[in-house]
Amino acid sequence: MLDSVQAMSLLTIMEIVGPLLLLAALIYGTVQWSRRRRGPTQAVREASTRQLYREGAKAEIWSYGHRNEQGLAINPANGELWEIEHGPRGGDEVNVIAKGKNYGWPVIGFGIDYSGSKIHDATARDGMEQPAKYWVPSIAPSGAAFYSGKLFPKWNGSLFTGALAGKMLVRLQLNGNSVTGEERLLQNLHERIRDVRQGPDGALWLLTDNSAGRILRVSPAAK
Numbered sequence: 001m002l003d004s005v006q007a008m009s010l011l012t013i014m015e016i017v018g019p020l021l022l023l024a025a026l027i028y029g030t031v032q033w034s035r036r037r038r039g040p041t042q043a044v045r046e047a048s049t050r051q052l053y054r055e056g057a058k059a060e061i062w063s064y065g066h067r068n069e070q071g072l073a074i075n076p077a078n079g080e081l082w083e084i085e086h087g088p089r090g091g092d093e094v095n096v097i098a099k100g101k102n103y104g105w106p107v108i109g110f111g112i113d114y115s116g117s118k119i120h121d122a123t124a125r126d127g128m129e130q131p132a133k134y135w136v137p138s139i140a141p142s143g144a145a146f147y148s149g150k151l152f153p154k155w156n157g158s159l160f161t162g163a164l165a166g167k168m169l170v171r172l173q174l175n176g177n178s179v180t181g182e183e184r185l186l187q188n189l190h191e192r193i194r195d196v197r198q199g200p201d202g203a204l205w206l207l208t209d210n211s212a213g214r215i216l217r218v219s220p221a222a223k
Contacts, residue, residue: 149202
């Protein structure tokens, strides 16, 4: 099993196994550029010339110590890149991603192996980043999106993620780079939510794992 047999190799910056690559930084910057219909953003210009400056490191690695990335979203309030990843049994994480940082997998974390055996040495260690949020037990979070629309004014600035095992939509309330609250929505649908996006009109669009391939639009109830 990957978690127990190959775990230690995932931290190395000499291999392309486990890290978040520079391509992701280019993608999120390009999305911002295409929405604004202007020249390349500062994120793209800087990302194209950055790398993890460490002897022997692969130039395309942006950050490392990740297990199973599921979603990336840029916070429109401050330009920070946020990432959501699966843990094993417990330990799903929300991280604020910075260039060259080590996010700890598999040395630190909050989950256990699927067999029930121990994976991590501890939950924290010097030189390794702590998640902004983690879940025990796992909800199996999926895609991520920040909300900035007008249909739900009270949700502005929130980070949304779907949940596969949890079968719900999750809204995370933020204060800067801290997660201050969690709201669990649409649990009555019993749907594995694969991805979430904000539409041009401010509605939320959800992609589910339903066998019929359902796409759901979330908007305020009619008065």
